Amino acid sequence: MRDLSVALSCCVLLVVAGGCGGRGSDVKRAYEEMDAAYEKGETAEAKVRVVKEFLARFPDSEFTVEAAETAAYHLGEELARPAEADVLLQELTDRVRSNDVRRGLAFARLPLLAKLGRPAELRALAARLEETGPLSYSEASTLGDAAIEGGAWDLALTAYERALTFLTPDAVTVEFEKSKLSEERIQRLTRRRQADALAGKGWALANLARRDEALSVFAAAREVDEVLYTGNTQSATGSYRGRTLLAAGRLDEALEALAPEALFGGDAQTRDAFRAAYVARHDGKDGFEAFSWATRERLARSCEDFTLADYGATPRTFSAVRRGEVALLTFWFPT
Amino acid sequence: MELPRLEKIWQKYRDKGLVVVAIERSRDRDRAQKLIAEKGLTFMLLENGEGDAEVVRRVFKVGTFPTSFLIDRNGRVMFAHVGFREGDEERLEEEILTLLHG
Numbered sequence: 044m045r046d047l048s049v050a051l052s053c054c055v056l057l058v059v060a061g062g063c064g065g066r067g068s069d070v071k072r073a074y075e076e077m078d079a080a081y082e083k084g085e086t087a088e089a090k091v092r093v094v095k096e097f098l099a100r101f102p103d104s105e106f107t108v109e110a111a112e113t114a115a116y117h118l119g120e121e122l123a124r125p126a127e128a129d130v131l132l133q134e135l136t137d138r139v140r141s142n143d144v145r146r147g148l149a150f151a152r153l154p155l156l157a158k159l160g161r162p163a164e165l166r167a168l169a170a171r172l173e174e175t176g177p178l179s180y181s182e183a184s185t186l187g188d189a190a191i192e193g194g195a196w197d198l199a200l201t202a203y204e205r206a207l208t209f210l211t212p213d214a215v216t217v218e219f220e221k222s223k224l225s226e227e228r229i230q231r232l233t234r235r236r237q238a239d240a241l242a243g244k245g246w247a248l249a250n251l252a253r254r255d256e257a258l259s260v261f262a263a264a265r266e267v268d269e270v271l272y273t274g275n276t277q278s279a280t281g282s283y284r285g286r287t288l289l290a291a292g293r294l295d296e297a298l299e300a301l302a303p304e305a306l307f308g309g310d311a312q313t314r315d316a317f318r319a320a321y322v323a324r325h326d327g328k329d330g331f332e333a334f335s336w337a338t339r340e341r342l343a344r345s346c347e348d349f350t351l352a353d354y355g356a357t358p359r360t361f362s363a364v365r366r367g368e369v370a371l372l373t374f375w376f377p378t
Numbered sequence: 379m380e381l382p383r384l385e386k387i388w389q390k391y392r393d394k395g396l397v398v399v400a401i402e403r404s405r406d407r408d409r410a411q412k413l414i415a416e417k418g419l420t421f422m423l424l425e426n427g428e429g430d431a432e433v434v435r436r437v438f439k440v441g442t443f444p445t446s447f448l449i450d451r452n453g454r455v456m457f458a459h460v461g462f463r464e465g466d467e468e469r470l471e472e473e474i475l476t477l478l479h480g
Contacts, residue, residue, distance in 0.1 A: 082413075121463060235441055269439045273458040277441055308458040343454040346447070347437045351401060351424040354411060361399065364422055367451055369477045370397040371470075373384060374435075376443035377402065377410045 070104040073097060077110070087121040095131070102138040108147030111135055115151050125158040146175065150185050157193030165193050169202075178202070180209035180218070180236065187243045196250040203244035210237045231269070238268035238278035246283040249290070257287050274303030274342050282313040289316055294324040298338075306339045346372075380444050380462040381419055387471060388421045394478055401434060402426050403443055446470065450477050 077097035084090035094114040098107065111132055118128035129152060136148045149172055156165040169186055172178070178186065183206035190199035209215075215233045216224075224232070241264035249257035261284040268276040275281065285301030288294075297320040303309075305317030317335075322328050350360045361372075381400065388398040398421035402410045407425070414423055434440075438447065448457035448470075457473045459466065 231441065269441065271439050271445075271458050271460075272437075272447060272455045275458050275460075277439070277460075307456070308460070339456065343450075343456055346449045346453050346455050349434050349437065351426075351434065353422065353424055354414070359422065359424060362453070364399060365397050365449065365453075367453075368395045368397045369451060369474065370399060370449040371384065371387070371446060371474065372449060373380070373398075373400045373444055373446040374403055374438070374440045375381060375400055377406055377413050 070101050070106065073101060074104075074106045074110075081113070087117040091117045091122070098131075098135060102135055103140060103144060107135065107139065107144050108151065111148055112151045115155060119155050119158060125155045129155040129159065142175070146172065150182055153186055153189035154192060157189040157191075157195075160193070162193045162195050165189060165195060166198060169198060178205055180206055180214075183209070184236075184240065184243075187240070187247075191243060191246060194250075196247045199247035200244060200251065203240045203247060206240040207237070207244065210240065234267040235269065235277055238264050238276070238280060241267070242278040242280040242283050245287070246279070249283065249287040254287060254291055258284070261287070270303075271307075272344055272346070273307035274344075275307050275309065276303070282309055282316070285313070285320070286316045289320045289323075292323075294320050298324065302338050303342060306335060306342070381413070382417050383462075383467045385417065385419050385421065387467065387474065391474060391478065396474060396478065398422065399424060403435075403440075448473055448477060450480065 074097065077093050080093040081090050084093060091114050094110050094117075098110050098114065101107070115128040115132060118131070119125040132148050132152050132155070136145055139145050139148065149168060152168060153165060156162075156168065169190075172182070172186075183202050187199050187202035187206060190196070190202055209218075210233055212229055212233050215229050215236070219229065219232070241260050245257045245260035245264060248254075248260060261280055264278060264280040265276070265284075268278050268280050270276055281300055281304045285297050285304070288297035288300055298317065301309075301313060301317040301320060304313045318328070318331060321331050321334060325331075325334075346361070348360060348362045350358050352358050361370075364370075384398055384400065388396065392398075400419075400421065401424045403426055410425075438445070442460050444462050446459045447455050450456045456477060457470075459470060
């Protein structure tokens with residue numbers, strides 16, 4: 044869930060790059076104008092406004108789902124107005140004829156229903172979607188994430204099990220045929236998806252009181268997960284595994300599992316679990332700050348040096364730019 | 379779009395010993411340069427050269443954009459942040475302050 048914004052911007056980019064023809068040229072122009080205005084939008088409110096204006100003009104186009112997902116993300120996640128987002132998606136659904144677009148809109152509603160605490164509707168919508176066609180990887184993964192957020196653990200389990208059936212390099216190659224990804228990218232993507240789906244499956248199992256199975260699924264997730272420089276994993280495995288160990292009272296293991304995420308950038312739930320494990324292990328929170336800092340120092344890795352050109356084609360070596368100061372290094376992707 | 383927020387952070391802490399470097403992942407040079415000009419970015423911006431960027435990506439294992447790292451004065455990676463949402467810059471700023479004062 045944490046990289047939803049990125050996933051969305053990449054979707055938007057792919058759609059623009061993919062292009063469209065025929066009667067869609069007006070829509071395409073309007074979409075591109077909207078995209079430019081969206082980028083300029085300084086606040087979530089402003090972004091939502093331009094996307095909604097576009098959707099009001101062109102409710103039923105090949106851009107509907109992406110635009111609706113974007114609006115729903117800003118409304119539901121950033122502005123904490125999921126009810127408003129859900130109404131928008133329902134109204135759009137009524138104005139759309141294409142079954143594919145209606146299906147896409149239904150998937151966009153799943154996380155909103157979870158957030159709104161309406162698990163019965165979440166389950167009913169998921170069942171309807173299963174009836175209208177088999178779930179793809181991203182559909183299964185969206186359903187799994189929503190089911191986790193809504194606490195519908197059995198639904199989450201079947202969704203991630205479904206997602207895992209797609210995760211062979213062949214299946215990923217077929218899906219990305221048009222994007223011409225390198226073999227290495229496809230392997231990375233496959234591993235990434237496996238790690239995500241295994242993490243979700245394990246967390247569902249842990250919450251269904253099947254803790255031992257959960258821990259063996261997390262072990263499998265760690266095999267395929269990529270570990271960032273800081274010890275963080277790209278999937279939620281570290282956090283879910285640590286919270287499962289905490290619930291099992293295996294406190295030292297929980298602290299070790301939670302530390303990379305809790306200390307190097309994880310979410311509030313992971314940080315809370317780390318603190319809870321420490322308090323339980325040491326019978327109080329005395330020394331927690333010192334312990335955290337010492338653990339951080341122990342786990343931190345040195346930054347490898349590199350040289351890249353700036354936009355004037357001058358080669359820049361990171362260590363020379365940094366000159367022993369504190370550095371903020373960002374990898375970005377223009378959308 | 380996270381870069382204007384980084385620009386604000388850079389303006390605020392550049393005199394206190396913070397260096398900001400952004401590496402562009404795409405191969406869409408024109409779009410990147412247009413954005414950089416539009417947003418008036420003044421910190422160090424590096425371009426994706428195909429071979430080098432692969433090295434950087436492989437070294438840092440970045441698979442999601444944006445991803446940010448904070449590096450302390452001893453050259454250790456002390457914080458990673460994946461994605462960017464409204465409000466995230468507060469956490470980032472807190473961590474920067476810890477490292478600047480550490």
